[in-house]
Amino acid sequence: DGGITQSPKYLFRKEGQNVTLSCEQNLNHDAMYWYRQDPGQGLRLIYYSQIVNDFQKGDIAEGYSVSREKKESFPLTVTSAQKNPTAFYLCASSTRTGGAGQPQHFGDGTRLSIL
Amino acid sequence: GQQVMQIPQYQHVQEGEDFTTYCNSSTTLSNIQWYKQRPGGHPVFLIQLVKSGEVKKQKRLTFQFGEAKKNSSLHITATQTTDVGTYFCAGGETSYDKVIFGPGTSLSVIP
Numbered sequence: 001d002g003g004i005t006q007s008p009k010y011l012f013r014k015e016g017q018n019v020t021l022s023c024e025q026n027l028n029h030d031a032m033y034w035y036r037q038d039p040g041q042g043l044r045l046i047y048y049s050q051i052v053n054d055f056q057k058g059d060i061a062e063g064y065s066v067s068r069e070k071k072e073s074f075p076l077t078v079t080s081a082q083k084n085p086t087a088f089y090l091c092a093s094s095t096r097t098g099g100a101g102q103p104q105h106f107g108d109g110t111r112l113s114i115l
Numbered sequence: 116g117q118q119v120m121q122i123p124q125y126q127h128v129q130e131g132e133d134f135t136t137y138c139n140s141s142t143t144l145s146n147i148q149w150y151k152q153r154p155g156g157h158p159v160f161l162i163q164l165v166k167s168g169e170v171k172k173q174k175r176l177t178f179q180f181g182e183a184k185k186n187s188s189l190h191i192t193a194t195q196t197t198d199v200g201t202y203f204c205a206g207g208e209t210s211y212d213k214v215i216f217g218p219g220t221s222l223s224v225i226p
């Protein structure tokens with residue numbers, strides 16, 4: 001079955017540590033996105049990528065970094081510069097056929113907590 | 116920049132009552148999407164509307180896109196406990212290569 005796989009499901013970060021969240025899709029989608037969701041809140045866009053080897057900052061990119069070396073993969077690194085990383089992180093993907101802003105398919109998410 | 120707002124933020128209804136959430140954009144949209152997120156889950160795409168004045172139905176759910184393509188609504192008839200969750204609208208613009216999500220409406224259904 002096609003879909004988006006995020007790992008790990010739960011992650012704990014120590015002070016001063018960088019951690020990387022994995023996102024893999026086999027939907028053959030060109031576009032991929034990372035969102036942060038805090039309890040009871042909406043989705044805030046961290047980074048997005050419309051094509052391999054290219055990505056753009058979203059609304060809250062500070063303290064995060066990404067790479068897009070393969071179409072299927074879009075890992076997110078939460079750096080030590082992100083002082084409040086505890087949140088639910090969601091990865092999504094979409095086609096670009098038919099123009100921009102196509103419906104997004106989401107992974108199950110990673111819950112990150114700080115120790 | 117583009118903003119997408121939703122009201123109400125929370126809604127508590129008795130099972131069997133109707134429910135409506137409204138979505139408004141500060142700019143004209145090329146499309147509007149609706150997603151549902153169950154508690155503890157991830158957003159799931161429900162539907163996309165692209166035409167001015169478009170109305171689509173999915174069983175008890177009715178989706179509308181405004182004539183000016185700046186607002187939308189989701190109406191649920193005779194709510195059930197399975198409808199519990201947060202409903203997000205997301206607006207797409209031709210000039211943007213992403214969609215802008217609204218803050219969501221959280222629906223609770225009292226059995």
